[in-house]
Amino acid sequence: MSAGAPVETNRTAAGDRTRRARLAILLLAILLLATMLLSLASGASGASALVILRDLFGQADAEALRDRIIIYDIRLPRLLLGALVGAALAVSGAVMQGLFRNPLADPGLVGVSSGASLGAVAMIVLGPTMFGSFNATLGPLALPVMAFLGGLITTFVLYQVATRQGRTSVATMLLAGIALGALAMAVTGVMIFIADDRQLRDLTFWSLGSLAGATWSKIYVVGPIILASLAISPFLARGLNALALGEPTAHHMGIPVQKLKYAAIVSVAAAVGAAVAVSGGIGFVGIVVAHMLRLAIGPDNRYLLPASALLGASLLLLADAIARTIVAPAELPIGIVTALAGAPFFLWILLRKRGLLDL
Amino acid sequence: MIRLDDVSVAIGKRTILGGVTFEAAPRGLTVIVGPNGSGKTTLMKAMSGEMAYGGSITMNGYEVSKAESARQALMRAVLPQATALSFPFTVREIVNLGVLSGRSGVRGGFGFDLVEQALAAVDLQGFSGRFYQELSGGEQQRVQLARVLCQVWEPVLDGQPRYLFLDEPVSSLDIKHQLAIMETARGFADRGGGVIAILHDLNLAAMYADNIIVLARGRMVAAGSPRQVIRDSVIATAFECNLGVGKTPSGGAPFVLPQSFSP
Numbered sequence: 001m002s003a004g005a006p007v008e009t010n011r012t013a014a015g016d017r018t019r020r021a022r023l024a025i026l027l028l029a030i031l032l033l034a035t036m037l038l039s040l041a042s043g044a045s046g047a048s049a050l051v052i053l054r055d056l057f058g059q060a061d062a063e064a065l066r067d068r069i070i071i072y073d074i075r076l077p078r079l080l081l082g083a084l085v086g087a088a089l090a091v092s093g094a095v096m097q098g099l100f101r102n103p104l105a106d107p108g109l110v111g112v113s114s115g116a117s118l119g120a121v122a123m124i125v126l127g128p129t130m131f132g133s134f135n136a137t138l139g140p141l142a143l144p145v146m147a148f149l150g151g152l153i154t155t156f157v158l159y160q161v162a163t164r165q166g167r168t169s170v171a172t173m174l175l176a177g178i179a180l181g182a183l184a185m186a187v188t189g190v191m192i193f194i195a196d197d198r199q200l201r202d203l204t205f206w207s208l209g210s211l212a213g214a215t216w217s218k219i220y221v222v223g224p225i226i227l228a229s230l231a232i233s234p235f236l237a238r239g240l241n242a243l244a245l246g247e248p249t250a251h252h253m254g255i256p257v258q259k260l261k262y263a264a265i266v267s268v269a270a271a272v273g274a275a276v277a278v279s280g281g282i283g284f285v286g287i288v289v290a291h292m293l294r295l296a297i298g299p300d301n302r303y304l305l306p307a308s309a310l311l312g313a314s315l316l317l318l319a320d321a322i323a324r325t326i327v328a329p330a331e332l333p334i335g336i337v338t339a340l341a342g343a344p345f346f347l348w349i350l351l352r353k354r355g356l357l358d359l
Numbered sequence: 360m361i362r363l364d365d366v367s368v369a370i371g372k373r374t375i376l377g378g379v380t381f382e383a384a385p386r387g388l389t390v391i392v393g394p395n396g397s398g399k400t401t402l403m404k405a406m407s408g409e410m411a412y413g414g415s416i417t418m419n420g421y422e423v424s425k426a427e428s429a430r431q432a433l434m435r436a437v438l439p440q441a442t443a444l445s446f447p448f449t450v451r452e453i454v455n456l457g458v459l460s461g462r463s464g465v466r467g468g469f470g471f472d473l474v475e476q477a478l479a480a481v482d483l484q485g486f487s488g489r490f491y492q493e494l495s496g497g498e499q500q501r502v503q504l505a506r507v508l509c510q511v512w513e514p515v516l517d518g519q520p521r522y523l524f525l526d527e528p529v530s531s532l533d534i535k536h537q538l539a540i541m542e543t544a545r546g547f548a549d550r551g552g553g554v555i556a557i558l559h560d561l562n563l564a565a566m567y568a569d570n571i572i573v574l575a576r577g578r579m580v581a582a583g584s585p586r587q588v589i590r591d592s593v594i595a596t597a598f599e600c601n602l603g604v605g606k607t608p609s610g611g612a613p614f615v616l617p618q619s620f621s622p
Contacts, residue, residue: 013451013487014485014488015449015452015487017449017452101443101445244445244446245442248409248437248439249437249439249442251407251408253432253456253457253510254429254430254431254460255429256428294446298449299448300448
């Protein structure tokens with residue numbers, strides 16, 4: 001352009017947070033590794049993670065054998081499931097906030113969570129009578145599958161309601177999501193009303209959230225779904241960045257906006273449906289992680305999304321480690337831990353950084 | 360070349376724009392003027408592929424309604440009247456979105472920083488580290504223009520002209536920056552690109568436009584060079600306002616025209 005002589009610039013130009021973001025991603029990856037090791041080493045039983053080392057050196061006495069079962073069949077699947085769920089919830093939260101251009105959006109808003117809950121509750125209460133054969137065929141997977149379907153169906157209905165002439169209205173979707181969520185909650189309430197005592201107890205534990213039921217078979221079911229959704233997220237990043245300037249501007253900048261919305265909604269619905277299906281209602285991860293990161297590295301989704309996956313996984317593993325050890329040998333539902341730790345922390349961030357969050 | 364042939368836009372059953380036919384050539388600066396609600400922004404939305412239209416709009420031979428967003432983004436950049444921002448981006452990050460959204464056409468050498476160049480072009484040197492939300496309205500408008508410029512930095516790419524669509528680019532700017540932005544737009548056209556701008560200031564239009572399109576009540580009421588269009592009769596018809604072109608205030612009251620600007 002005819003702006004005269006080239007402008008002198010430093011090597012790290014002002015306002016450029018990419019280096020900080022890359023460093024943060026590196027540190028978060030290290031944090032995740034550390035929390036994984038911690039998670040492997042801690043638990044109700046005294047099993048030592050050193051068993052893995054001992055395995056490598058071929059010493060297998062009886063105690064080592066017991067420890068190996070605890071490590072490989074209990075802690076390892078739980079660790080992987082926790083990391084997957086944490087990453088899924090955090091990335092979904094970040095994607096929803098970008099899509100709805102609203103820092104308060106979380107996966108709960110598009111009805112996935114409430115729909116998934118309804119599916120799970122229906123399975124617990126009506127399962128034995130109404131879905132007998134379904135129950136028998138799928139066994140312990142019946143509940144997660146129903147929850148996943150519940151989440152997906154709710155999201156699909158919402159998408160249809162909000163889409164007119166090929167364009168999805170984000171505002172309509174937000175409002176319809178609140179209405180549909182309330183409806184799902186009401187039906188869930190009816191289920192709770194007709195549930196018997198044992199079912200009630202199952203319901204309560206499921207809704208508080210827990211990773212206690214982690215098995216390898218659950219990982220084989222939800223792992224691919226969550227990993228696929230995480231793998232899509234880098235391709236959404238550029239579009240979500242442009243969307244921060246509004247839908248018309250995103251279109252001006254060459255983003256196929258309708259396709260972007262569709263891909264984002266489907267991937268969030270799948271990931272959150274899968275996460276809720278295996279872990280119940282784990283709150284706050286979806287909304288807090290992206291916020292913390294945005295304050296630290298800025299809102300650029302190219303870095304925000306991978307950083308959210310890493311931090312979400314780490315935080316959930318930490319919360320699970322606390323849930324498992326704080327009242328050992330009993331175990332606190334993880335949803336209580338994330339809410340007890342997440343809510344005050346979130347408030348504290350809001351109070352400190354109010355200026356930056358104001359729009 | 361941009362060609363509009365009998366373009367119309369309807370919302371529901373109501374036609375809000377009809378019978379618009381003109382050509383905007385590269386190296387030309389086309390200004391659209393007209394009263395509020397005359398369809399200027401609607402026309403620009405149709406041209407930028409945001410609204411369905413009747414008739415035909417072609418840009419370098421591509422029908423706009425059939426071209427993908429990404430192809431359109433390589434041929435033209437759009438400055439909307441207002442841009443809402445939903446997250447705390449820095450000025451550099453906003454402008455960089457423009458760099459990443461099209462093909463600037465610039466081969467950056469060592470130390471070359473397109474973002475700084477673009478900020479300099481809108482007189483915002485040293486602003487790259489500031490938060491967008493902390494800027495004044497006029498500064499925000501110039502940041503957006505810098506972003507738009509980065510998307511089509513080279514006015515000609517692969518032998519094809521590129522275009523700037525500017526919807527009231529100077530509406531919240533002081534007189535110095537109004538002139539600076541119009542000079543930047545003029546420069547873009549002089550180097551082979553095309554500019555289509557919506558303006559309210561008839562003096563700026565007369566000063567910078569090669570062609571002026573006058574819209575009123577969704578129709579084209581006049582088109583041509585400033586000399587052909589800026590006439591008492593056209594202004595009276597389009598704006599329903601009796602004004603005298605070239606008439607100076609009586610009694611020595613001060614007035615100042617952008618045309619008196621000396622760089």
